[in-house]
Structures are given as C-alpha cells and as structure tokens.
Amino acid sequence: MRYLKEKVFVALAVFTTFPWLISFFVGIKYSPPFEAFIAGMAVVGAAFLLSWAAETAEMDVPRSLSLAVVALLAVLPEYAVDMYFAWMAGRVGGDYIHYAAANMTGANRLLLGVGWSLVAFVAMLKTRKKEVELDEGIRLEFFVLLIASLYCFLIPLRGEISLIDSVVLIFLYALYVKLALKAPREEFEPAGVPAYFCKLPVKKRRVSVVILMLYAALIIFISVEAFAEGLIKTAENFGIDEFLMVQWIAPLASESPEFIVAMYLVRKLRVTAGINALVSSKVNQWTLLIGCLAVVYSIALAHPSDLPLDARQREEVLLTAAQSLLGVAIIIDLRLHLYEAALLLSLFLLQFVYQSVEMRLFLSFLYIAIAVPIILRNLKEVRKSYEFVRTLARR
Structure with a gap:
C-alpha cells in the first residue's frame, strides 16, 4: 500500500498521546x-504531529508567511514547557524562578551541542565528506546569532533577564523574521509524512492540517503542567537535582522532533535544509524564547518585573x-568540519564529567x-554577512 509507512508513523504519534489524554479527562x-x-x-x-502539519501547510499558505509561522510552530512544545515555568515563577516563586532559566539554557545547549553535531555527523556519512557546506542564506x-550571543553576555553580568532584554531580543527576532521573508530559500520539497499529506486532495489536506494542529495544541496544553511537575517530583523522590532534571530531560523530550526531522532531511540528502533547520531553531530560541521569559513572568506577577538569576543561573x-x-565561529565560513562537530559535542559532554562552578566557568x-x-x-566573513543582511533590508 502506498504511503503505508507514513500512515503508520501518524498512527503511532497519535497513539502516544492517548494514555495521557484519557488519564487527564478521566482524572486518573x-x-x-x-x-x-x-x-x-x-x-x-x-510535537511530531505539529511539525508534520506545519510543513504540510507550506503547500497552502504564502511562502513568506509559512517561513515565519512554521518556524515558530516547530518549537512550540519547548516554548510551552519554558513558559509554564516562567508563569509558575510569577505565581508561586521559589524554585520555579530557577527552573525557567534552567530549561532555557538546557534547550539551547542541547540544540547546539548535540543537535548540530549529530546532524553534521550523519550528513558527512551520507556524503562521504569530512565537512558540510552551508548555503549563502545561512x-x-x-x-543574528552573533548579535544575540554578544548581547546575552550582558545578562549574567546584571544577574537578571530584564524587560529591556525582552524588548531587545524580541525586536531582534522580529527583525530576523522580516529579513527571512526576503531571503532566498530552498524550494519546498515535502518528504516523509508531509509528502503523504501533500498528495491528498486540497480540501482533505487542509482539513487534515487544521485538525492535526488543533489536536497537537490541545495535547500540549493539557500535558505540559503534568510533564513539568512530574519531572520535579520524580527528582525529589529519587534525590536527583531538580535543576538538572528540568534543564536536560524536559528539553530532550520537547526538542526531539526537531532533531529527528533534521536527521530525516539529511538522510534524504537534503543536507542544507537539515542543518539550516537546526541553526534557525537556535536563533529562535536564543532570541524569542529568552525574551518571552521576563514578559510571561511579569504577566504572572500582574506587574512589570525582571526575572532574577541566582549565582548558578548566571x-x-x-x-x-x-x-x-x-x-x-564554527559556521562563520559556511562550513562545518568533522573536527568542529566533534569539538562541539565533546565540550558539551564535558560539562557532565564534573558538575561544579569551576567547570562551568572553565568551559x-x-x-x-x-x-x-x-x-x-x-x-x-563577518563583513560579508553584514552586507548580505543589508542587501536583504534594502529589498
């Protein structure tokens, strides 16, 4: 049967949501x-359903709109988890203030340290080369990532994520989206599950996309609190550092579809699309995600406030x-070499060898x-990138 594998994947993704969906409404x-x-x-x-629906939607919405909306939908699960912690930080306070920063830093470091590296390794195996070439559009x-990274060094110096930081980083993300709408992009070529949906008749495809998006949003909405609180209580019961549980296990679950989709693209020899997807996600999380924390925290408090950071969070x-x-620095020359990918992964893993202040500062x-x-x-190369951005701004 044609597209049998893709149908099985959709069924499996839906099936994984049933245990909690039933438990939530029955009250177990x-x-x-x-x-x-x-x-x-x-x-x-x-997250998988949302990712597939978002990619399929590129068939039916203007290309410029899809670039902005689809990129945001892809990371919605990670935002949901982190915004929950920021909200609870404002409503309850206490350790939730630490958890908001922990989840954000864990998601960012996992995406770059593991995501970029592993996708690059797979790409090199597929192409039998010792480097991955990126296109000019990156x-x-x-x-944007350079500007955001330099700016974010100010946050630990001040010891808080301020509303000014929110304004700057959200503006930077908005500017990125505006320029991304003008940038040349790889033509949309659906693969895997989205390819199956794209072959459906137009009306059936559009209805399927809407249903998947609404269902995925509902599942994320009713699951995020239980997932986050369950992790915290599990850590308490087993004597595990709650900070580490929130920092690594929560992002691992919410980021997994991004990794797998990127891997799938690379396996289909769409190397540029796979790498670009993770780099774009990093920009998204290192600007908009951080920027939203103080905003959500302030809304929960019902008055403007900066999100404080203790010594560990700084x-x-x-x-x-x-x-x-x-x-x-590694993608500055539009190439990702084997030794660079290995360096990113090795340094990321090194932080787990010694959990100490000295190790974090040393790294x-x-x-x-x-x-x-x-x-x-x-x-x-920095000047070339600056000129590239200026050219986009003039269009």
Missing part, C-alpha cells in the same frame, strides 16, 4: 515518574552564551578562547 492519578513519562510521551507525539542566521547563562559564540572561558580568534581571523 499516577506516581510522579509514570505521570511524567506518559505526559512527556504525549508532548513528543504532539549568513542571515549567522549574523553561570549557566554565561556558559550558554559562550557556547553560542563558538557555534557562530565558558574555553568556548570564548576558541571562538574569539576564529572570529577575528574571519572578519571578512
């Missing part, structure tokens, strides 16, 4: 570990900014010490 209570597991599986399943993401934000700077210094000489040596 579970132990924290099991509740976190089934709610997390629901978030992952919904210069926009590079330049170190985490510093480390994340330093890693982002190295990511910028931050090491990221910066490696990144700055590369950027200075390639200032010509």
Whole structure:
C-alpha cells in the first residue's frame, strides 16, 4: 500500500498521546515518574504531529508567511514547557524562578551541542565528506546569532533577564523574521509524512492540517503542567537535582522532533535544509524564547518585573552564551568540519564529567578562547554577512 509507512508513523504519534489524554479527562492519578513519562510521551507525539502539519501547510499558505509561522510552530512544545515555568515563577516563586532559566539554557545547549553535531555527523556519512557546506542564506542566521550571543553576555553580568532584554531580543527576532521573508530559500520539497499529506486532495489536506494542529495544541496544553511537575517530583523522590532534571530531560523530550526531522532531511540528502533547520531553531530560541521569559513572568506577577538569576543561573547563562559564540565561529565560513562537530559535542559532554562552578566557568572561558580568534581571523566573513543582511533590508 502506498504511503503505508507514513500512515503508520501518524498512527503511532497519535497513539502516544492517548494514555495521557484519557488519564487527564478521566482524572486518573499516577506516581510522579509514570505521570511524567506518559505526559512527556504525549508532548513528543504532539510535537511530531505539529511539525508534520506545519510543513504540510507550506503547500497552502504564502511562502513568506509559512517561513515565519512554521518556524515558530516547530518549537512550540519547548516554548510551552519554558513558559509554564516562567508563569509558575510569577505565581508561586521559589524554585520555579530557577527552573525557567534552567530549561532555557538546557534547550539551547542541547540544540547546539548535540543537535548540530549529530546532524553534521550523519550528513558527512551520507556524503562521504569530512565537512558540510552551508548555503549563502545561512549568513542571515549567522549574523543574528552573533548579535544575540554578544548581547546575552550582558545578562549574567546584571544577574537578571530584564524587560529591556525582552524588548531587545524580541525586536531582534522580529527583525530576523522580516529579513527571512526576503531571503532566498530552498524550494519546498515535502518528504516523509508531509509528502503523504501533500498528495491528498486540497480540501482533505487542509482539513487534515487544521485538525492535526488543533489536536497537537490541545495535547500540549493539557500535558505540559503534568510533564513539568512530574519531572520535579520524580527528582525529589529519587534525590536527583531538580535543576538538572528540568534543564536536560524536559528539553530532550520537547526538542526531539526537531532533531529527528533534521536527521530525516539529511538522510534524504537534503543536507542544507537539515542543518539550516537546526541553526534557525537556535536563533529562535536564543532570541524569542529568552525574551518571552521576563514578559510571561511579569504577566504572572500582574506587574512589570525582571526575572532574577541566582549565582548558578548566571553561570549557566554565561556558559550558554559562550557556547553560542563558538557555534557562530564554527559556521562563520559556511562550513562545518568533522573536527568542529566533534569539538562541539565533546565540550558539551564535558560539562557532565564534573558538575561544579569551576567547570562551568572553565568551559565558558574555553568556548570564548576558541571562538574569539576564529572570529577575528574571519572578519571578512563577518563583513560579508553584514552586507548580505543589508542587501536583504534594502529589498
């Protein structure tokens, strides 16, 4: 049967949402570990449905609109988790203030340290080359990521994510979207599940997309609290650092569809599309995601307020900014070499060898010490990216 595999994937994604959907409406209570597991599986399943629906929607909406909307929908599960922590930080306070920053830094570092590296490794295996070439269009993401990374070094120095930071970073994201609408992009070529949906008659396809989006949004809405709280209570029960659980396990679930979709594109030899998808996600999370934290926190408090950071969170934000700077340096020449991908992954994993203040500060210094000489040596590439952005702005 044609597209049997794709139909099975859709059925599996929907099936993973059923246990929590039924439990939520029936009112069944579970132990924290099991509740976190089934709610997390629901978030992952919904994330896949949302990703497939968003990509399929590119067939029916203007290309410029799809670039802005689809990119945001793809990371909605990660936003839902982090915005929940920011909301609870304003309503309840306490450790939730730490969790909001923890989830944000974990998501960003996981995306760059693991996502970029593993997708690059797969691309090199498929192409039998020791480097991945990126297209000129990535210069926009590079330049925005450079500006955002440099700006975010100010956050740990002040010890808070302020509403001014929110204005700057959200404006930077809005500017990025505006310029992205003008940038040349790879033509839309659906693959996998979206290819199946795109072959449906127009009316049936559009109805399917709307249903999938609404269903995925519902699942994420009813699952995010149980998933987040289940992780926290599980960590408490087993004597695990709640900060680490929120920082790594929550983003691993919400980011997984992005990784898998990027891997799928690379396996189909759409290497540029796969790498670009993760770089674009990094820009999205390193601007809009951070910018929204203080806004949601203020709404929850019912008055304007900056989101405070304690010493641990300041170190985490510093480390994340330093890693982002190295990511910028690595793609500055529009190439991602084998040794660079290995470096990103190795430094990311090194933080788990020793969990200490000294290690976080050492890694931050090491990221910066490696990144700055590369950027200075390639200032010509920075200027090229600046000119590329200026050209887009004039269109």
